[in-house]
Amino acid sequence: MNEMKEPLSLAEALSLIRPLDADSMATAAEYQDRLLKPAGSLGELEAIAIRIAGITGKLHNTADRKIHFLFGSDHGVYEEGVSGSPHYFTRALMEFYANRAGCGIDVLCSHVGVKLRLFDLGVRDLAPHPCIDATHRLMPNGTENFARIRAMTTETAAQAVELGIGLVGEAKAEGYQIMGVGEVGMGNTTPAAACIMAALGLKDPDDAVGRGGGLTDESFARKKRVIGEALELHHPNPDDPIDILSCVGGLDIAAMTGVFLGAAVHRLPVLVDGVISIAGALLAARLSPLSQGFMIASHLSSEPGYAVAARALGLTPLLNLGMRLGEGTGCPIAMQVVDDALAVMNRMGTFDGVSLESEYRKGLKA
Structure with missing residues (x-):
């Protein structure tokens, strides 16, 4: 198997x-x-x-052989003013990771001995790079603006999930024993919060929507309004994670959903990072409740969506370090704790x- x-x-x-x-x-x-x-x-x-x-x-x-998957993708909902960072940061950061420019995930993976693999699922204007796998550019410019139309088709959402499953199978065949997931994409806490709300049937954005990388009060209010209106517009089926991803998700969240499922298929422990990855973990658990047993929560995120998703999954984070960088930076740190346990x-x-x-x-x- x-x-x-x-x-x-x-x-x-x-x-x-x-x-x-x-x-x-x-x-x-x-x-x-x-x-x-x-x-x-x-x-x-x-x-x-x-x-x-x-x-x-x-x-x-x-868990001597460790691997970390980092998925880069842009998000059309960025157009609604839901992020405090320039859009081109997604592309720039992917280039920094690939060039080993000293970003957080590069340093931590190198320090702990974790293989870092980068995937361009849909980063606008990202040039080919030998250290970035661009063979799965499912939507070259990223997802659609889900404030107006679905983020992606159900076929694309399923493809991204299956990509994540396949990557775990490859990693298992290569002898890796534990894995982590991370992401980069400006504005991606918006689809993460939307996916969590849809999966848990939450109606009040205050229950799951946070400020992400830092928003003014005006932008924060806009973010909550955009998510609430999008859920009303699309009415994603709470019992169908693929429909949720299609309506308000991101390619990064979908691929991470697949990694969490793949970990259960191939019987490997997988680390959950912050709010974006736990949205993928929650959707994976909705597809297969048994997949929860293969997940280890790395660190506590301050985003409210993280807290409600963690409770639903029954996950208790190993660490509380006040981290909110993303990239999956909590995973290599927590892998050291797993090493200690073993x-x-x-x-x-x-x-x-x-x-x-x-x-x-x-x-x-x-």
Whole structure:
């Protein structure tokens, strides 16, 4: 199942997703209680190692080979004045990443030993570059302005999701053991908030819409109005994530949706970054609730849409660092925490292997 050569369709991928391996998780939990520490004393590190055992079906795991997918795409809704950054920043930042100019994601991936892959899904005026994969430019100028018409066709939305699924399959075949997702696209917190509202049936923009990269009060009010009116215009089906993506989504969100599904298909842990990626995670979970078990939330975003999506997914971020850069910068940082969790499982001694009385623990609560 994990080494398929032909790209999977969305329907095929969904049919292959299975639950976490409960037996492996039980074995891992019992093993954690035998390690040289009070039961439960390493908190989330223990939970991570147990969950990854459920993902892989193995007690001992490593995450030495790490990969990060960064999707660049422009968004037509930018025309409505919903972003505080110049439109050309999408193109410029993609060029900076490709040239290893010292952007946040370049530095963090390099520092942690993460392979960074860049994808141009629809960045206006972006010239060919050997370090940018432009073979999937689904909409060369980015999505349509969903304040007026659908952001993309349902066929394009499905293509972008299937792209993400396929990338995970390739990564698994290449031996990668963990992955992260990131994005760049001016104004993309607007489609992210719209997708979250549509998926959760929220009516009040205040419940999910934030200021993104920084907006004046006037622009912030406009952003909320644009999202509310667009949802009224298109009436996306809350039970159909492809329809949501088609109506108010972005190519980046759709591709990340596919990566989250692909992680479940190919049984790899995947890190969630901020509000844009968690919108993709939420849509993936609407397509396959089982995919939630393969997701690890990296850091807490201050965007209100992140909080409501995280609650719906039952995800608790590993870190709270006040970050809001995007690019998926939380993922390589959190991958180090995952490394620590697996090191404990793999290298820590057990009470069985030392001369230390452990009967006292039997009556203690974990």
